[in-house]
Amino acid sequence: MRLTILGGGGFRVPLVYGALLTDRGEGRVTEVVLHDLDAGRLHAVARVLAEQASATGDAPRVTATTDLDEALRGADFVFSAIRVGGLEGRADDERVALAEGVLGQETVGAGGIAYGLRTVPVAVDIARRVARLAPDAWVINFTNPAGLVTEAMSRHLGDRVIGICDSPVGLGRRIARVLGADPKQAWIDYVGLNHLGWVRGLRVAGRDELPRLLADPALLGSFEEGKLFGADWLRSLGAIPNEYLHYYYFNREAVHSYQQAERTRGAFLRDQQARFYAEVGNRGTRALELWDRTRAEREATYMAENRESAGAGERDADDLSGGYEKVALALMRAIARDERTTLILNVRNRHTLAALDPDAVIEVPCLVDASGAHPVAVDPLPGHAIGLVCSVKAVEREVLAAAESGSRATAVKAFALHPLVDSVNVARRLVEGYRAVHPGLDYLK
Incomplete structure (x- = not known):
């Protein structure tokens, strides 16, 4: 199989290649094509991958190109991890927002909107090229904001684009570890949007172990989310939020x-x-x-x-290993070999959450097989959670509309409607501030 990695000069690409090196099964990836706009970064990452492969016989062959169409032709899977504007753009996103007293994080709030506005047009162009040059390929999207970008691409690729994130994986792993359970044997009841979800249960052998965790202050205080949010707040919620909800609850x-x-x-x-x-x-x-x-x-x-x-202190050593590359490998294996599995993914809602329309991309457990990822039915979210999910999804839709129309007014609306932007005037200044530092937003008129 041939895997094309867009953003192939990115720093985290060796994680993906390292996961591929562990796969010795039939139908594995045998060729990796790295694509990036920066030839120097491609060369640097190729050096790292060559050293990784040196200790492994029959490692996947690696080639690199700056030609997008060449990279896409013949691909079985396309892994998208691009960063439009680079890390300089991310730093600008943070700086402009913080100057207005609002959050500039790359996927949450004003920073996430700015990143989305300049990324969606590029992601849509990629989706159209995939549909034309590699119509049978599956696209695995890791480009942030992951849910928003996956939804933009799904309008051209349908269910053949699937978004992944390591946050739910890490959260489920931490909860299972604290409860003394094997994460591989646990069913994680997780639902929401990317970077906006909650674990509402963790079932082992049919028994929900989450109430035991919520009832024990010592256990709650022993892992990352318990330290971030505090035991009292977690008990009030009756759930364990994704770490990114710290930006909302403690903004x-x-x-x-x-x-x-x-x-x-x-x-x-x-x-x-x-x-x-x-x-x-x-x-x-x-x-x-x-x-x-x-x-x-x-x-x-x-x-x-x-x-x-x-006051949460340092991260635990067990939380420093990432995880998205393992999700990507498991997803590819499930589709390519029909190795049925369950993964938390970003997919179209269909009829999973009644409050959202079928095309809205959500983040939920999915059954994955050769036909793709199928969201599992979940219980309704409580009112406070569904209100936040609907609010942020409405903002994402305004971002998509602004990217399609080039409307500055629609971009202002996207910022102004976000729960973490508290003023229409601030929203207007944010749009102008971002247009001043990002040439990629010149399309907003």
């Missing part, structure tokens, strides 16, 4: 912490990865060793401002 504290930080997350990653790509090109540099050190630092500082504002 004032999160914004203050980001404003006080020496550098925003985007600026930190921009500087860190600039050093990595510069150093990896030096003769004699051990590319894989350098990449491992850089990744460890990256993971250890994830959501550092939120943990600081909550």
